[in-house]
Amino acid sequence: MYKYDDDMTGTTPKFTLPGWVACAPFEEYLGMHIEEAADGRAVLSMPFKVKLAQGVGLMHGGAITSLADTAVAMAIKSILPEGSDFVTVDLHLKFFAAVREGSVRAVARAIPKDERKIVGEAEIFNGETKVAEFNAFFIVKKKAP
Numbered sequence: 058m059y060k061y062d063d064d065m066t067g068t069t070p071k072f073t074l075p076g077w078v079a080c081a082p083f084e085e086y087l088g089m090h091i092e093e094a095a096d097g098r099a100v101l102s103m104p105f106k107v108k109l110a111q112g113v114g115l116m117h118g119g120a121i122t123s124l125a126d127t128a129v130a131m132a133i134k135s136i137l138p139e140g141s142d143f144v145t146v147d148l149h150l151k152f153f154a155a156v157r158e159g160s161v162r163a164v165a166r167a168i169p170k171d172e173r174k175i176v177g178e179a180e181i182f183n184g185e186t187k188v189a190e191f192n193a194f195f196i197v198k199k200k201a202p
């Protein structure tokens with residue numbers, strides 16, 4: 058469990074990930090769970106709790122987007138060397154159905170384009186219902202000289 062309210066001012070993280078393929082503080086706070094991450098594919102789940110609700114009681118679109126982005130990030134981690142530094146630079150998500158209950162599940166895959174560019178795709182399900190489709194572009198940061 059992270060100390061969520063500790064101040065993050067500065068350039069050095071005030072926390073340590075428990076492993077290379079592990080949830081970061083924000084991801085853990087949202088309640089994400091990594092079910093699998095291997096060979097460029099990852100499956101993550103996130104139960105609907107009150108903290109994920111928007112104003113009329115649906116699961117917040119930002120929470121769903123975060124799950125999809127994180128699922129792709131875990132798929133990428135499964136194919137990059139431990140300690141690689143990469144970031145999302147572009148993302149797009151289509152919502153097909155509202156989430157009112159249950160748990161959402163993102164099924165993601167990473168498609169490397171070259172040594173610094175990776176395309177990510179994810180489908181998000183609530184039970185058997187596909188609620189969203191996500192695609193994104195990731196860049197592996199240059200190593201400091």
Ligand SMILES: CC(C)(COP(=O)(O)OP(=O)(O)OC[C@H]1O[C@@H](n2cnc3c(N)ncnc32)[C@H](O)[C@@H]1OP(=O)(O)O)[C@@H](O)C(=O)NCCC(=O)NCCSC(=O)Cc1ccccc1
Pocket residue numbers: 126127130143144145146147194196198199
């Ligand atoms: C480092 C870099 C991505 C690139 O800078 P530099 O190294 O100086 O390199 P340069 O600018 O030369 O670009 C290289 C190549 O990339 C291309 N390209 C660049 N941008 C775009 C674009 N938008 N769209 C398309 N392409 C783009 C650019 O055209 C160039 O292509 P070229 O080689 O000419 O064919 C910088 O823009 C940055 O930090 N952005 C903020 C990212 C950030 O904070 N994200 C949020 C936090 S991450 C998160 O939350 C998720 C997560 C969770 C867990 C784990 C992981 C992830």
